[in-house]
Amino acid sequence: MSDAALPAAQVVRPSRLRRLEPVTFLWIVLIAALLVLVAAPILKMVVISFEEQDTGVFTIQNYVTAYGRARYLEALRNSLMLGTLSAAISVVIAVPMAWAVSRTDMPGKGFTWATVLAAFIMPPYLGAIGWILLAGPNSGWINVAWRDLTGATAPLVNVYTFTGMAFVIALHSFPLVFIFVKSALDLISSEMEDAANILGGGTWVTMRRVTLPLVWPSIMGGFILIFLETIALFGTPAIIGIPARINVVTTQLWQFFEDPVRVEVAAAFAIPLLLVTIALIAVQKLLLARKGFVSQTGKGGERRQIKLGPWRWVLFAWCFAVAMLSVGKPLTVLLQASFAKAWGRGFSFDNLTLRNYQFLLFEHDMAPQAVWNTVWFSGASATIAVVLALLVAYIVVRRLMRFADALGFLAMAPFVIPGIVMAIGFYAAYAGPPLSLYGSALLIILAFASRFLPIAYASSQAAIRAVHPEMEEAARILGSGRLHAIRKVTAPLLKTSLLGGWLVVFIVASRELSAAIFLVGPRTRTMSVLLYDLTEQGNFEVVSAFGGILLVITLAIVGIGMKLVGRDFMLRRE
Amino acid sequence: MPRLTLSGLTKAYGRLTVVDSVDLTLEEGEFVSLLGPSGCGKTTTLRMIAGFVDPTGGSIAVDGTVLSAPGAVVPPERRGMSMIFQSYAIWPNMTVEENVAFGLKLRKLTREETRRRVGEILEVVQLSHLAHRYPAELSGGQQQRVALARAIVVKPAVLLLDEPLSNLDANLREEMRFEIRRLHDEFRITTVYVTHDQAEAMATSDRIAVMNAGRIEQVDAPHLLYTRPRTRFVAGFVGRTNLLEAQVTSGMLRVDGIALGPSTQPDGPVLVSLRPQAMTIHEAQPPLAGPVIEASIAERTYLGESWDYVVQPHGSALRLRAAAAPLEAHEVGRRVWLAIDPRQVAVVQ
Numbered sequence: 014m015s016d017a018a019l020p021a022a023q024v025v026r027p028s029r030l031r032r033l034e035p036v037t038f039l040w041i042v043l044i045a046a047l048l049v050l051v052a053a054p055i056l057k058m059v060v061i062s063f064e065e066q067d068t069g070v071f072t073i074q075n076y077v078t079a080y081g082r083a084r085y086l087e088a089l090r091n092s093l094m095l096g097t098l099s100a101a102i103s104v105v106i107a108v109p110m111a112w113a114v115s116r117t118d119m120p121g122k123g124f125t126w127a128t129v130l131a132a133f134i135m136p137p138y139l140g141a142i143g144w145i146l147l148a149g150p151n152s153g154w155i156n157v158a159w160r161d162l163t164g165a166t167a168p169l170v171n172v173y174t175f176t177g178m179a180f181v182i183a184l185h186s187f188p189l190v191f192i193f194v195k196s197a198l199d200l201i202s203s204e205m206e207d208a209a210n211i212l213g214g215g216t217w218v219t220m221r222r223v224t225l226p227l228v229w230p231s232i233m234g235g236f237i238l239i240f241l242e243t244i245a246l247f248g249t250p251a252i253i254g255i256p257a258r259i260n261v262v263t264t265q266l267w268q269f270f271e272d273p274v275r276v277e278v279a280a281a282f283a284i285p286l287l288l289v290t291i292a293l294i295a296v297q298k299l300l301l302a303r304k305g306f307v308s309q310t311g312k313g314g315e316r317r318q319i320k321l322g323p324w325r326w327v328l329f330a331w332c333f334a335v336a337m338l339s340v341g342k343p344l345t346v347l348l349q350a351s352f353a354k355a356w357g358r359g360f361s362f363d364n365l366t367l368r369n370y371q372f373l374l375f376e377h378d379m380a381p382q383a384v385w386n387t388v389w390f391s392g393a394s395a396t397i398a399v400v401l402a403l404l405v406a407y408i409v410v411r412r413l414m415r416f417a418d419a420l421g422f423l424a425m426a427p428f429v430i431p432g433i434v435m436a437i438g439f440y441a442a443y444a445g446p447p448l449s450l451y452g453s454a455l456l457i458i459l460a461f462a463s464r465f466l467p468i469a470y471a472s473s474q475a476a477i478r479a480v481h482p483e484m485e486e487a488a489r490i491l492g493s494g495r496l497h498a499i500r501k502v503t504a505p506l507l508k509t510s511l512l513g514g515w516l517v518v519f520i521v522a523s524r525e526l527s528a529a530i531f532l533v534g535p536r537t538r539t540m541s542v543l544l545y546d547l548t549e550q551g552n553f554e555v556v557s558a559f560g561g562i563l564l565v566i567t568l569a570i571v572g573i574g575m576k577l578v579g580r581d582f583m584l585r586r587e
Numbered sequence: 588m589p590r591l592t593l594s595g596l597t598k599a600y601g602r603l604t605v606v607d608s609v610d611l612t613l614e615e616g617e618f619v620s621l622l623g624p625s626g627c628g629k630t631t632t633l634r635m636i637a638g639f640v641d642p643t644g645g646s647i648a649v650d651g652t653v654l655s656a657p658g659a660v661v662p663p664e665r666r667g668m669s670m671i672f673q674s675y676a677i678w679p680n681m682t683v684e685e686n687v688a689f690g691l692k693l694r695k696l697t698r699e700e701t702r703r704r705v706g707e708i709l710e711v712v713q714l715s716h717l718a719h720r721y722p723a724e725l726s727g728g729q730q731q732r733v734a735l736a737r738a739i740v741v742k743p744a745v746l747l748l749d750e751p752l753s754n755l756d757a758n759l760r761e762e763m764r765f766e767i768r769r770l771h772d773e774f775r776i777t778t779v780y781v782t783h784d785q786a787e788a789m790a791t792s793d794r795i796a797v798m799n800a801g802r803i804e805q806v807d808a809p810h811l812l813y814t815r816p817r818t819r820f821v822a823g824f825v826g827r828t829n830l831l832e833a834q835v836t837s838g839m840l841r842v843d844g845i846a847l848g849p850s851t852q853p854d855g856p857v858l859v860s861l862r863p864q865a866m867t868i869h870e871a872q873p874p875l876a877g878p879v880i881e882a883s884i885a886e887r888t889y890l891g892e893s894w895d896y897v898v899q900p901h902g903s904a905l906r907l908r909a910a911a912a913p914l915e916a917h918e919v920g921r922r923v924w925l926a927i928d929p930r931q932v933a934v935v936q
Contacts, residue, residue: 202674202676204672204673204674204676205676205678207637207639207663207670207672207676208670208672208676208678208737209678209689210638210639210662210663210664211637211638211663211664211666211668211669211670211747212664212669212689212690212693212737212738212741213664213665213667213690213693213694213741214664214689214693215662215664218664218693222689223678223680226678226680226681227678227679227680229680317639
């Protein structure tokens with residue numbers, strides 16, 4: 014034996030305190046962090062909705078103000094209708110696509126995937142701007158072409174309408190329904206359909222009576238999610254709805270923030286948004302958890318493609334049309350405008366210029382700062398969210414502490430809170446004294462981290478579940494402490510999924526508008542906020558160029574993600 | 588006219604032929620199993636009969652009407668068949684009753700007729716009390732019964748079963764084996780049953796078609812398959828056996844010089860299958876007419892229901908497996924006499 018053997022003579026009485034210390038300490042830190050990030054803003058928002066401005070005396074006057082005018086009530090009604098309509102259009106767009114990709118021999122599946130991914134990555138407000146260029150009533154491309162062709166004077170399509178707005182929102186929300194429905198379809202064994210075939214059901218009967226009913230909960234789940242995203246969406250309703258004089262809850266909340274800032278009234282006005290969201294998420298959970306809707310019987314999960322014959326070209330045409338409407342056309346006109354002296358003059362050499370990009374990158378007093386802000390706010394918030402989520406998920410999954418579930422609950426809570434509501438909460442809690450963080454980078458970073466914590470938490474949880482505890486136990490029996498084991502064994506095993514989570518948070522944070530718009534100050538504007546400000550000024554060439562820069566940054570990050578994490582890291586359903 | 592006729596049925600994927608010129612006929616009301624190891628083409632054959640897979644050669648006919656031939660295939664929904672799947676494929680979004688009624692509704696039966704027939708069949712499979720349950724609330728065996736009821740209630744021309752018991756535990760499997768046979772005896776539906784489990788095939792079938800590498804090796808009644816295997820593969824796959832190189836000289840079959848009895852085969856080398864049950868071990872020379880060989884016990888294993896001996900005939904390098912009842916214990920190394928039942932000696936190709 015060498016002298017490397019452990020000293021055996023020393024008998025150390027294991028003290029309870031000593032054994033628990035690092036984890037207990039960590040637990041306290043995590044609880045504190047989650048209280049600051051999640052609980053305090055929400056509670057504060059609810060509290061101030063019942064407080065008089067400045068004095069803090071209890072009152073219900075804020076609610077009387079918020080719901081006392083027909084215009085405000087109409088905004089509420091408009092939001093609900095807009096959410097319903099957008100979600101319905103999304104379902105109509107996405108369900109045939111999901112069915113075609115998952116179960117049939119439709120050609121061009123890779124193309125369809127790329128479409129879904131592109132529509133998902135493209136910030137919705139960029140799509141909205143693209144559609145203003147395409148379907149503006151006077152000079153939109155489609156209407157100009159229509160008038161040239163037919164000599165008509167009335168526009169063919171008008172984006173500045175309620176349906177126009179719902180349609181534009183749906184074109185960028187449908188990927189969620191697609192992912193939901195496709196992953197449900199992927200779980201259905203072909204034998205379910207074969208069984209209907211052999212009993213006399215053709216492809217159509219089988220799809221209607223067996224396949225679609227089986228994924229019905231997922232369709233409803235996707236519908237609800239898009240409804241919720243839509244009622245909490247700020248960008249598109251602001252860009253299209255305000256000029257069209259269509260007032261919705263989010264744009265109304267924005268107006269409450271204009272001088273004089275009436276944050277108490279805004280808080281009161283945001284409460285229904287919060288309640289509707291919580292209620293519908295609960296409904297969605299019930300739907301998806303309903304017993305018997307996953308085909309759990311036996312093995313035999315073999316899947317074959319349904320042969321559609323000539324119909325497969327019909328489906329492909331559908332997917333192609335969606336690709337054009339959601340990505341192809343808006344992107345083309347945005348690019349054209351970004352390189353144009355005047356976008357209405359069309360594609361010609363003398364109209365080509367780099368002036369817009371040059372102006373933004375070298376002459377604009379805010380644009381380079383906004384690019385930098387976006388990158389570093391997103392990076393910092395993604396890091397905070399992932400680290401926090403990883404630690405919480407570790408404690409919850411390994412059941413290290415009593416009440417660990419409370420931590421998990423807090424980490425997931427922002428999922429049921431619309432971003433815009435979260436922003437009002439952060440404003441209420443931290444903008445004013447004593448912290449006076451309004452307009453500071455810290456406030457925005459914390460708000461982003463909180464807002465996207467559930468995304469990071471879901472991916473961390475899935476990743477940690479996949480690492481068997483014995484991996485760590487093997488390290489610990491050889492003498493490594495728990496935190497050491499996490500650092501040396503667990504973390505390296507989780508590296509890829511953590512990176513994936515980080516990138517997803519980065520991407521969604523970099524395009525975030527609804528929360529940012531309430532929190533930024535003059536020097537802390539992000540690209541999305543600046544883009545919105547530029548839109549208000551109406552210079553679409555510069556707006557498009559700035560959108561181009563945002564897309565390039567996003568694509569670069571997505572590209573890195575695909576390379577390091579895997580092709581479908583954005584679209585995994587978690 | 589036979590109910591189902593497969594003639595020269597072939598399926599090839601590129602250069603890989605998975606089903607190779609299969610011929611098989613089923614009379615009305617017959618129960619035939621396709622038995623073989625995994626990858627032998629039995630499931631592909633079944634799926635061709637169902638119409639889910641198109642053949643590359645040969646044809647499938649029901650009552651003389653060709654349903655499948657290369658380039659002309661009637662889709663599954665117009666074949667009037669039904670099928671039970673490995674995963675049962677019970678639709679989890681429908682109740683037991685709705686599952687069973689599905690095929691009847693597609694056949695445009697009146698509401699009363701549908702309800703009556705669903706009620707009857709649920710009675711037969713003893714599921715009447717569960718008619719309004721959802722599949723997720725049923726046990727594996729009950730789900731299996733729903734699948735059976737759903738397939739039988741439409742009175743199919745041919746019933747197809749694709750390894751239906753492979754997801755059940757051993758006890759339930761045995762019970763369902765008899766259940767399947769009972770339902771067949773009651774309804775006499777022409778049935779093709781795919782399995783890799785020979786006990787299952789033996790318990791249920793009128794005839795068994797043993798498949799290997801895409802071909803049918805032998806079609807026979809279960810007991811004939813066991814006692815009269817015609818090929819080396821069948822002898823080895825169905826039950827355990829001793830495969831011996833033998834010689835026919837002037838009408839006498841000999842293994843390693845030991846005479847096994849007269850043979851009608853022409854003179855020359857042949858392969859012989861000798862089942863472990865075809866031999867008895869005696870500690871004293873038995874006064875029997877058949878061949879008796881002096882041997883010694885080389886190995887033994889006690890399996891509970893029987894002894895499994897390896898015996899070595901004296902003056903020979905042969906090692907024969909022989910089975911014996913639990914009380915017939917012989918020590919390893921002991922000199923014994925091995926009596927062979929000449930009726931159970933089968934010459935195989």
